[in-house]
Amino acid sequence: MARLLLVLVATTMLLLAAGATAQQHGCENATFQAGRSFERCHTLPVLEASLYWTYHAANGTAEIAFRAQSNATGWVAWGINPSASGGMAGSNVFVASLGGSGAVSVLTTILKTTSPTLDNTTLSFAVPVPPTAEYAAGAYTIYVTVALPGNSTQQNTVWQAGPLSGGAIMAHLMSGPNLQSVKRQDFLSG
Structure with a gap:
């Protein structure tokens, strides 16, 4: 007993x-700025990150907030890879970092290789609302609305974090959690 x-x-x-x-x-x-709220969330398995979203079936879009821990001398990124293979190469990403003025900027780019040039470019899927980001309490939050590629709720997602040097985005680590930051995400069922 x-x-x-x-x-x-x-x-x-x-x-x-x-x-x-x-x-x-x-x-x-x-909690989020300006009273924003999301219907679903996932704590991602690596890089101290979380994904929040609301899926709108009527128009195939998702309102998304990606939040990841980082110091002010770092950057974070989140994106979708519309190719069947997933992974980083081919991903359409949103990269947030602090500029010299202290304002957070968001770069949109397509990672053509695993050693990409980060040029600000139009993504391969619609982004009906310009992305924004904030840095608070040791974390970046990227806000974006996307038309899910192929009108599919199942997407290959990627996220990343790395350092800045003199305000420039530098390469992330090529080991451990930085190579595990991929996930097949279902925006309908979670």
Whole structure:
């Protein structure tokens, strides 16, 4: 009987600890600028990032907020790779970084290779609302509305983080979590 009681107490404590950890690291309690809100969220598996979205079936768009931890001398990026292969090469991405004036800018680019030139370009899918971003409390948040490629709710997504040098975006690490930051995302069911 004492052993059963000990097991029950230990199990209860583990469940409570897991719940507290999930609340601290989960995405459900996030707040956003200007009262924005999103219907769904996922805490992404690497790079201390989360994805929030609302899918609009009527027009095939998704309102998205991507949030990732970074220091002010870093950058973060999130994007969709419309090709069947997924991965970084071929991805259409939004890159947020702090400029010299302290304002956050968003660069849109298509990563043609795994060692891309980051030129500001029009993406291969519609972005009906210009992207914006903010930096607060040690994290960047990128806000974007996209027409999901192929009108499909299933998309290959990528995200990344790296350093700045003199305001210029530098290459991210080529190991560990930086190579694991890909996910097949379902914007309809989550």
